[in-house]
Amino acid sequence: MVFNKFSSTAVAALALLSSFAEAAPTPFQLQKRALKFNYGGEKVRGVNLGGWFVLEPWITPSIFEAAPGNVVDEYTLCQTLGKSEAYNRLSNHWNTWITEDDFKQIQRAGMNHVRIPIGYWSVSPLNGDPYVQGAYDKLGQALDWAQNANLKPSAPGSQNGFDNSGRLGPISWGQGDTVKQTHTALNKIRDDHASHPAVAAIELLNEPMGPVVGTGTVKQFYMDGWGDLENSNVAITFHDAFEGVTSWNDWGSGMWSLLLDTHHYEIFDSGSLQMSPAQHVGTACGFGSQMASNNKWTISGEWTGAQTDCAKWLNGRGKGARYDGTFPGSSYIGSCDGKYTGTVAGLSSDDKRNIQHFIEAQLDAFEKAQGWIFWTWKTEGAPEWDMQALLAGGLFPNPVTNRNLPGQC
Numbered sequence: 001m002v003f004n005k006f007s008s009t010a011v012a013a014l015a016l017l018s019s020f021a022e023a024a025p026t027p028f029q030l031q032k033r034a035l036k037f038n039y040g041g042e043k044v045r046g047v048n049l050g051g052w053f054v055l056e057p058w059i060t061p062s063i064f065e066a067a068p069g070n071v072v073d074e075y076t077l078c079q080t081l082g083k084s085e086a087y088n089r090l091s092n093h094w095n096t097w098i099t100e101d102d103f104k105q106i107q108r109a110g111m112n113h114v115r116i117p118i119g120y121w122s123v124s125p126l127n128g129d130p131y132v133q134g135a136y137d138k139l140g141q142a143l144d145w146a147q148n149a150n151l152k153p154s155a156p157g158s159q160n161g162f163d164n165s166g167r168l169g170p171i172s173w174g175q176g177d178t179v180k181q182t183h184t185a186l187n188k189i190r191d192d193h194a195s196h197p198a199v200a201a202i203e204l205l206n207e208p209m210g211p212v213v214g215t216g217t218v219k220q221f222y223m224d225g226w227g228d229l230e231n232s233n234v235a236i237t238f239h240d241a242f243e244g245v246t247s248w249n250d251w252g253s254g255m256w257s258l259l260l261d262t263h264h265y266e267i268f269d270s271g272s273l274q275m276s277p278a279q280h281v282g283t284a285c286g287f288g289s290q291m292a293s294n295n296k297w298t299i300s301g302e303w304t305g306a307q308t309d310c311a312k313w314l315n316g317r318g319k320g321a322r323y324d325g326t327f328p329g330s331s332y333i334g335s336c337d338g339k340y341t342g343t344v345a346g347l348s349s350d351d352k353r354n355i356q357h358f359i360e361a362q363l364d365a366f367e368k369a370q371g372w373i374f375w376t377w378k379t380e381g382a383p384e385w386d387m388q389a390l391l392a393g394g395l396f397p398n399p400v401t402n403r404n405l406p407g408q409c
Helices: 061-065 074-081 083-096 100-108 135-145 178-193 215-229 277-292 349-366 387-392
Strands: 011-015 044-048 113-117 148-151 199-203 235-239 258-263 297-302 371-374
Touching: 044 297, 074 083, 083 135, 100 135, 113 371, 135 178, 178 199, 178 215, 215 235, 277 297, 277 349, 297 349, 349 371
Parallel strands: 044 113, 044 371, 148 199, 199 235, 235 258, 258 297, 297 371
Antiparallel strands: 011 113, 011 148
8 A cells, every 4th residue: 555645734836947838738638827837748847845834843853852842843832932932943944944045956956846835824824823923924035036836825723634734633624614714825825926927836735634524525625726716827736635646537627727736655554665676666657657647737746765764753753663663553664774864875775776766766657647846855864855965965866857767667
């Protein structure tokens, strides 16, 4: 079994292009307005800027190590430290984790999109939330650092229950007025940024847990959100809601400029973790074929070079890994030595070879459809996930259109 599970809650993607091209619709893709990126005609190639505006303990463990042990996400960080101290720490992080030079590096590597997680609390805060604001202003600056953008708002509560939704715990999206508040945040992003020359697409909601929230709730939200954006010249992006990448072909009749986002990870269940490197490659190639069979533009908006869940705190602060049996309810498969933290240079030669094969297979697989956005640009010590370090270490092709291992799919 392959989980497409991992993500940050609210996400924006910026396409780094020097000029705009009208999208040429495929025979099955409705389009009413000229878009700012040639979806369906040009491959999406990009990277997520994870851990910048929505904290994740595994991406920046130092922020959490400097906080009490009860701090497991951005919500508890702000709640525990108080607004003044939380703002001091977070504003410093916002100003230093990603800079304009990162955008330049990404562009030099041949990518055309950047995806940026940002929480609803930064866009349209709710009364009583402990979160602090300021990230949304920085996002506005990021739009001026890029040339096409895909902005994805978060939802109040949690639509998936992961720490990357800003708050670890029960899934509360869909209850009370959370859906209404999501529309409020979405519409503010539309009003503030949809006309920006850098904004190429807006995603309605990142990773709603359809099987828990209810597919009907998600589909109704998507239809209403599409209505909010139908008069904007952006691609209207929606996540597959963990219902399967091929499950949306019969949905969306009469709706134009739809872009389906699916997330592909092969590390969050025992079956995937027991696969051999060759099986990981074969599974990725097969998933790319599924993506290409869709009747909507389809990208893999999150994926990784990792074949284990060994990165420190990947499953939550203080939690271990399924791979070595230290995660509750798991059984030992192999050792995480050398995989929890460190650098690309510190990986074993076997790990380097396997990661390189896996990355290039996924590049080929996802480009059978409309493309990909890697998770994530940088980390403090998770080399399999760190695109900046993988590029520098030669495990990710540079430029990203190169292939050292062609023909795997």
